[in-house]
Amino acid sequence: MTNKEYRPLVYICSKYRGDIKTNVENARKYCRFAIENMTIPIAPHLLYPQFMNDDDPNERYLAVHTINYVLLGKCRVLWVFGKEFSDGMQREIDIAKRRKMKIRYFSEEKEEQA
Numbered sequence: 001m002t003n004k005e006y007r008p009l010v011y012i013c014s015k016y017r018g019d020i021k022t023n024v025e026n027a028r029k030y031c032r033f034a035i036e037n038m039t040i041p042i043a044p045h046l047l048y049p050q051f052m053n054d055d056d057p058n059e060r061y062l063a064v065h066t067i068n069y070v071l072l073g074k075c076r077v078l079w080v081f082g083k084e085f086s087d088g089m090q091r092e093i094d095i096a097k098r099r100k101m102k103i104r105y106f107s108e109e110k111e112e113q114a
Contacts, residue, residue: 012043
């Protein structure tokens with residue numbers, strides 16, 4: 001591998017709310033999987049909860065409806081993990097479809113789905 005190899009940005013779409021501890025660990029695994037597959041993962045749900053309050057409706061709106069969607073637009077492809085989608089995941093999928101982005105679906109075990 002050289003430093004000059006092209007790596008596209010991919011947006012990691014996976015659950016955050018609910019079992020946050022497990023969901024964050026899964027998102028970390030999905031990002032590692034993306035790195036191993038020659039991409040640069042963008043996973044806002046790993047970054048922004050570090051300094052933004054997900055329970056504050058104003059901060060959640062800023063994170064989800066402003067920051068996340070701008071970052072999604074910078075990515076070449078959306079990678080969706082899991083078979084059950086949260087409301088936030090579904091919104092990201094819908095936006096990617098409207099933007100005619102490539103979408104790839106994976107199981108929680110990181111196996112690509114048809």
